[in-house]
Amino acid sequence: LIRRSRLKSAAQVIPAIPALIALSCQGGLFGPLPSQIDDDPVPFDHKLTFARHVDQAFSEGRIDRIMAEAGGLLASVETECPDVHCPVTFTRVGGVSAFSEGGAILTSESQLDAVFSVDADFKIVTFMVGVCGAPSGDDPAVVLGCASTGGSVVIVHDAPTDVWAHEWGHVQGLPHRNDCARNLMHAFELETNAVNARERTALLTPTPGSAFQRARTAEETECLNCSAAPAEVSGGEPLEQVISRRFLQGIPSALLGNVESAEVVEELLAHWAAAPPAHVCANLARLLGHAGDPRACAPLGDLALLMAGELQVDDLAAISESLLALGRLAAVDDSGTALALLTAGTSPEFWSARGLTVRADTDSTVSTADALARISVMALGLAGTDDARQHLSALRQRESVSRSRDPWFSVQVEEALALLGDSSARVLTGQRAERQP
Numbered sequence: 218l219i220r221r222s223r224l225k226s227a228a229q230v231i232p233a234i235p236a237l238i239a240l241s242c243q244g245g246l247f248g249p250l251p252s253q254i255d256d257d258p259v260p261f262d263h264k265l266t267f268a269r270h271v272d273q274a275f276s277e278g279r280i281d282r283i284m285a286e287a288g289g290l291l292a293s294v295e296t297e298c299p300d301v302h303c304p305v306t307f308t309r310v311g312g313v314s315a316f317s318e319g320g321a322i323l324t325s326e327s328q329l330d331a332v333f334s335v336d337a338d339f340k341i342v343t344f345m346v347g348v349c350g351a352p353s354g355d356d357p358a359v360v361l362g363c364a365s366t367g368g369s370v371v372i373v374h375d376a377p378t379d380v381w382a383h384e385w386g387h388v389q390g391l392p393h394r395n396d397c398a399r400n401l402m403h404a405f406e407l408e409t410n411a412v413n414a415r416e417r418t419a420l421l422t423p424t425p426g427s428a429f430q431r432a433r434t435a436e437e438t439e440c441l442n443c444s445a446a447p448a449e450v451s452g453g454e455p456l457e458q459v460i461s462r463r464f465l466q467g468i469p470s471a472l473l474g475n476v477e478s479a480e481v482v483e484e485l486l487a488h489w490a491a492a493p494p495a496h497v498c499a500n501l502a503r504l505l506g507h508a509g510d511p512r513a514c515a516p517l518g519d520l521a522l523l524m525a526g527e528l529q530v531d532d533l534a535a536i537s538e539s540l541l542a543l544g545r546l547a548a549v550d551d552s553g554t555a556l557a558l559l560t561a562g563t564s565p566e567f568w569s570a571r572g573l574t575v576r577a578d579t580d581s582t583v584s585t586a587d588a589l590a591r592i593s594v595m596a597l598g599l600a601g602t603d604d605a606r607q608h609l610s611a612l613r614q615r616e617s618v619s620r621s622r623d624p625w626f627s628v629q630v631e632e633a634l635a636l637l638g639d640s641s642a643r644v645l646t647g648q649r650a651e652r653q654p
């Protein structure tokens with residue numbers, strides 16, 4: 218990840234000086250003031266275990282570098298947002314184990330369940346889309362990490378360091394806090410490091426077990442608004458700048474104000490035509506899908522049709538968001554382009570014919586054909602048209618006669634039918650721990 222200029226250089230990050238503050242207040246008549254307690258925190262080290270999907274290489278050295286950097290981010294004091302020094306460190310315990318549950322590319326909540334069942338604090342995968350209830354169940358997006366409260370984290374291999382720290386914050390019970398863009402617990406911003414005193418306390422305590430979960434449930438009413446608070450929109454940011462950024466769980470269309478206006482759509486299409494980098498395409502695709510203008514279908518379809526061979530993760534994000542956008546646009550697309558592509562895309566052979574793989578490491582790649590077929594299924598679930606429903610029903614029928622080679626395909630069909638409001642959809646929803654990107 219290339220860090221943008223507005224992130225502090227090391228010289229601008231001010232180290233906290235808790236000793237001075239403690240001295241100035243010592244021996245007061247009324248005992249220690251809250252600021253004394255807050256500014257002299259006891260360091261805490263989290264001893265963590267790591268696992269990676271068998272298809273996703275990840276070295277111990279790389280983990281150690283990320284963990285050291287995560288501790289550094291939390292210890293530093295941000296100047297753009299209110300922040301406190303948080304002396305938390307993260308230490309790897311044991312090697313990096315390999316698991317085969319779920320998959321390297323996660324496209325369904327059931328697959329994510331399977332990965333969460335792996336016994337490790339961090340589970341590393343290649344790619345995730347439309348999982349972790351993000352941003353809400355009916356608005357799937359590419360997500361970089363997912364945490365279950367009081368549990369563990371599933372994270373993509375190329376997630377920036379602050380995402381690793383953010384997700385661990387959720388494990389420690391922290392909700393999102395969007396009142397400043399550099400907040401570690403911001404719902405969608407990246408390049409973050411600011412925490413408040415309450416968040417620091419949570420990060421400097423042992424990982425909560427069941428007792429914590431019970432206590433938190435009791436407190437839930439107090440904190441209802443923390444996680445449900447609408448994302449803060451930083452108004453006036455130029456479109457060109459917004460679309461060039463990266464986000465934790467897909468670009469929020471609210472960042473553009475009125476994404477459905479004809480002028481914004483024209484501008485988005487013009488940027489698309491200029492063939493920008495893949496992560497910008499992913500942002501543009503997502504915004505165009507939300508804009509509801511069928512003119513976007515042809516360019517979005519072209520992107521999905523023209524990619525071949527080995528992809529970078531950003532390319533896979535661009536294709537995924539394009540397919541999801543076509544799903545959102547299918548209902549207004551009189552040309553039928555969107556539905557035709559998505560219907561064809563539900564067949565893994567449609568993708569494997571072009572030899573599509575994604576780079577997982579310097580010397581390994583992961584096949585994407587099955588995942589792209591499942592993402593096409595997911596997109597049909599978004600379409601909400603009778604044709605999409607019929608195709609999904611036909612896929613379900615076919616699965617009942619002869620199961621796909623991909624064990625997660627039929628699960629995906631059921632989740633898509635559930636998205637369409639099909640009451641017969643067989644989807645597991647109970648017993649899923651509270652989790653969020």
Ligand SMILES: [Zn+2]
Pocket residue numbers: 383387393402403404653654
């Ligand atoms: Zn989060």
